[in-house]
Amino acid sequence: MKGVxxxxxxxxxRWFRYRVGVVSTxxxxxxxxxxxxxxxxxxxTGNYLDFITPGILVMTIQTAGIxxxxxxxxxxxxxxxxxxxxxxxxxxxILVSKILFITLRGIxxxxxxxxxxxxxxxxxxxxxxxGLIYLILFLFGVFISAFSTTIxxxxxxxxxxxxxxxxxxxxxxxxxxxxxxxxxxxxxxCAIAHVNPLSFAIDAIRDLxxxxxPFFSIGLLAVFSVIILCxxxxxxxxxxx
Amino acid sequence: xxxxQTEDLTKFFGDFCAVNGLNIEAxxxxxxxxxxxxxxxxxxxxxxTTLLTQDRGTASICGYDTRKDPDKVRSxxxxxxxDMAIDTNLTGxxxxxxxxxxxxxxxxxxxxxxxxxxxxxxxxADDLAKTYSGGMRRRLELAEALVHEPEVIFLDEPTLGLxxxxxxxxxxxIHALNRKGMTIFVTTHxxxxxxxxxxxxxxxxxxMIAVLGKPAELKSHLMKDVISVIVNGxxxxxxxxxxxxxxQSGDELSFTAENGREALPTLADALSRAGxxxxxxxxREPTLDDVFLQSVGKQEESTGFEEWKYRLMLxxx
Numbered sequence: 001m002k003g004v005x006x007x008x009x010x011x012x013x014r015w016f017r018y019r020v021g022v023v024s025t026x027x028x029x030x031x032x033x034x035x036x037x038x039x040x041x042x043x044x045t046g047n048y049l050d051f052i053t054p055g056i057l058v059m060t061i062q063t064a065g066i067x068x069x070x071x072x073x074x075x076x077x078x079x080x081x082x083x084x085x086x087x088x089x090x091x092x093x094i095l096v097s098k099i100l101f102i103t104l105r106g107i108x109x110x111x112x113x114x115x116x117x118x119x120x121x122x123x124x125x126x127x128x129x130x131g132l133i134y135l136i137l138f139l140f141g142v143f144i145s146a147f148s149t150t151i152x153x154x155x156x157x158x159x160x161x162x163x164x165x166x167x168x169x170x171x172x173x174x175x176x177x178x179x180x181x182x183x184x185x186x187x188x189x190c191a192i193a194h195v196n197p198l199s200f201a202i203d204a205i206r207d208l209x210x211x212x213x214p215f216f217s218i219g220l221l222a223v224f225s226v227i228i229l230c231x232x233x234x235x236x237x238x239x240x241x
Numbered sequence: 242x243x244x245x246q247t248e249d250l251t252k253f254f255g256d257f258c259a260v261n262g263l264n265i266e267a268x269x270x271x272x273x274x275x276x277x278x279x280x281x282x283x284x285x286x287x288x289x290t291t292l293l294t295q296d297r298g299t300a301s302i303c304g305y306d307t308r309k310d311p312d313k314v315r316s317x318x319x320x321x322x323x324d325m326a327i328d329t330n331l332t333g334x335x336x337x338x339x340x341x342x343x344x345x346x347x348x349x350x351x352x353x354x355x356x357x358x359x360x361x362x363x364x365x366a367d368d369l370a371k372t373y374s375g376g377m378r379r380r381l382e383l384a385e386a387l388v389h390e391p392e393v394i395f396l397d398e399p400t401l402g403l404x405x406x407x408x409x410x411x412x413x414x415i416h417a418l419n420r421k422g423m424t425i426f427v428t429t430h431x432x433x434x435x436x437x438x439x440x441x442x443x444x445x446x447x448x449m450i451a452v453l454g455k456p457a458e459l460k461s462h463l464m465k466d467v468i469s470v471i472v473n474g475x476x477x478x479x480x481x482x483x484x485x486x487x488x489q490s491g492d493e494l495s496f497t498a499e500n501g502r503e504a505l506p507t508l509a510d511a512l513s514r515a516g517x518x519x520x521x522x523x524x525r526e527p528t529l530d531d532v533f534l535q536s537v538g539k540q541e542e543s544t545g546f547e548e549w550k551y552r553l554m555l556x557x558x
Contacts, residue, residue, distance in 0.1 A: 006342045010328070017330040079324025086290045086320035088312050089343050240292075 003089035007097030008104070011071070015105065025105070029060040029113050036179065053117045054205035055178025057110045057133070058198055061141045064106035066169055069148025070161050072098045076239075077158075085240055095236045098149055099229070103141030110137055129208050132218070136208075139221040140201040146225070146232040153235050177202050197224065242304040244268045244393050244424035245289065249298035252284050252448075259284040261448040262298065267426060271419050273439035274428045275529075277537060281448040282428040283323075286395050289426070290320040303392050319386035323398040325378050329371035333362050333381050336370055337388065344389035352388055360384040360414065376407025383414060393424045400434060412438045436460075436529040444536050451536035456529055463487065463527045463535065466501025468508060470494045473518040479511045488534035492520075495531055 015021060033056050072095065075081045084094050114133075118124060125133075152161045173179075175189065176198035182190050193199050204217035243266055250263040260281040265272070276282050287293035289300055291311040299306060305313040327336050334353060341349035357366045360380040365373065370381065379399060386394055399415070400408040408431075416438060419425050429435055435442050436456045444452045452459055468484075471493050478486070484504050487495040498504035501524045512519055 002345070003343055006339060009342075010331075010339050013335065014328060014330055079322045079326035082287075082292055082322050082324075083320060083326055084343075085292055086315055086318065087343055088315040 001090055001093045001096060003093040004097045004100065007084075007094060008101045011098070011101040012105075025064060025109055026112055028063065029056060029109055030116060032056055032059065033113060033116060047123065049117060049120065049122045050209060051181070051206075052178070053113070053122055054202045054209070055173075055176070056117075057113055057137060057205065058140060058176075058201045059173050059178060060110045060113055061103075061106040061137055061201075062144050062172065062198060063169060064109055065102050065141055065144035066148045066165050068102040068105070068145060069150075069152035069165075070158055071102070072149050073152040073156065073158065073161065076153075076156075081240075091240060092233060092236070095149070095232060099142055099145045099232070102145035102149075103138060106141045106145075107134065107137055123209070125209065132208055132213065133205055136201055136204050136218060136221065139218065139225050140197075143197065143221065143225040143228055146228040150228070150232040150235050153232075153239055156239075172196065172198055177206075200224075243301075244303055245272070245300075245426060247289070247298065247300040250285070250288060250295050250300050251297035252281075252288060252293065253296050259448050260288070260295075263445075263448075263450060265443055265450065265453070267424055267441070269419070269422055269424050270440035271415060271425045271427060271438060273435040273442040274426065274445055275430065275432065275435055275442055275533065276428075276445035277430065280445045282445060283397060284448075285445070286320070286397055286426070286428060290318060290395055291315060292320075316389070317391055318393045318395060319389070319391040320395045321382050321386050321397065321399065323401055325375075325382065327370050327378055327381055327385075329369065331370060332367050333357065333370055333373065333377075334366040336381060337385055340385040341388045346388050349388075356384040356387055359387075374407070375403050376410060379403060379407070379411055380414065383411070387418070391423070393426065394418065396425065396427045398429055399427060400429065400431060408434065432529040432533055442529070444533055446537045452532060456532075459532045460527045460529065463497045463531055465499050465527075466497065466504070467525050467527045467531055468496045468498060468501055468505055468522060469525065470496065470508070470512065470522050471520040472512070473520050477515045477517050479508075479515045479517075481508060481511045484508055487531050488537075490530075490534055495534060497527065497531070 033052075036052060036056070072081070075084070075094075081094070085091060114130075148165075151164060155161050155164065175192045176196045177193050178198065182193065185193060200217055200221055204214040204221070207214040207217070245265065245267040247263050247265050250260060251258070252260040263285060274282050274285060284293065288295050289302065289307065291307050291314050294308060299308070301307065302314045303317045305317065307314050328339075331339070334357065337353040337357065338349055341353055346352050354363075357363045360383060362377060362380060362384065365377065370378065373381065383399075396415070400411050403411065412434060415425055415427070419440075427435075427439065439456060441453070441455055442459070443450050467487070473492075476489060476494055484496050484498045484507070487497050489495070496504075496508060498508075505522065505524060509519060509522060
């Protein structure tokens, strides 16, 4: 779509200029990896690092995606959106570019995690497995960033949105299959974990690591992403009439 | 083909009629839309720039209907909102390049260089925009708006918050663009600027055009001289032949008369006799302010200060 690349380019330049932002997005997942992956005295499986890595990868995408929903809202509040909307560029490309930017930035961060875990002793996978991991992360990234962008557009207020972000980020992680396998969870947690969208992505990546290709999960993630994208497009169109 | 043409353009927000049956036309001129806050200026601009759909009537830009051909309209216009939306962490040049690429300009780098030169920003082009002064930021926005050589530019309060020198410069640039054949649609509430720089102005109040015409013509509808009087306390109306009451803004009253020098003492007499206590009187030529005052009426805040609402607001914090 015309304009998508230019919009993404703008967001990347802006992001790189905020050096603190760059450092923070890189340090945060590394810190999670350290504290949750290495320091916690748990032993569910043979190699806890291999077990926790999918969780950290997905969580990285999730944190990046949820908090960036405000990007489009701020463009709207600061008057940029009106300028963009008065241009002959297709309007949807503004929304698509934001979702792609957030997803790509999350994938950049998870690449750093992937490199880190290999350095500290995770099992090395084959290229196809890595390729599919990226596909899963991409689909999940689109899902979560479209979701948060829609919420932000709908709430239309950065205080409410910050409250929303704080409310969902941590519970989503701990009620997913990221920290522990289903069989050691209490029943109530197990039930929640099975419907948590984070778990779909995490389980899919775990399946990959154990050698199977999770066509079903990938398909499901794709369907979810498309549904959320449609809702997002609908809300976007409604605020821009 | 007329650059801007509206017919019965109307917009409701709920029950509130923000713009009511607007009929305006502008072509290759600087058209100023004037009016108090909340009179419908910005709503009008939003409809003309395809950002808002009207409830009734039509608007066309360069012959394209804003609802049927929005993309063609968007290709022929530029819109500079009053928010000063520029990326402060990007350099002036980067800001410009971004717009040039979005518009798909064929030779973006050269075009950007050329416009930075026109807007006198070349020497600071590679500094981050956050180091720019207010006037420079506005000029950068103007430059951005020009990358695709639009036929019509919409400027919403272009000089808001700028100092005198910066304002003058912005207006000079606007004037230069107009001389090249561009149609410029400006909203402002600085009457003196509209008077000096706009070819035609429309005064809008409660969503309706109250007066429309060249500033000089509008002023000539008033009589030759304006007498402004400052009174202490409430104004007690007087009726005097040959002297017309124009309006009141704050404690300042304006009257107009064919021969101000002669009318001045008679008016002073009449005012005192009616029981007004005069603090000061002066004689001047009519300005657009007087036209505005006469057409819009007594200037008040749209909603007065209501103490109970204020208290309620404090309590809610």
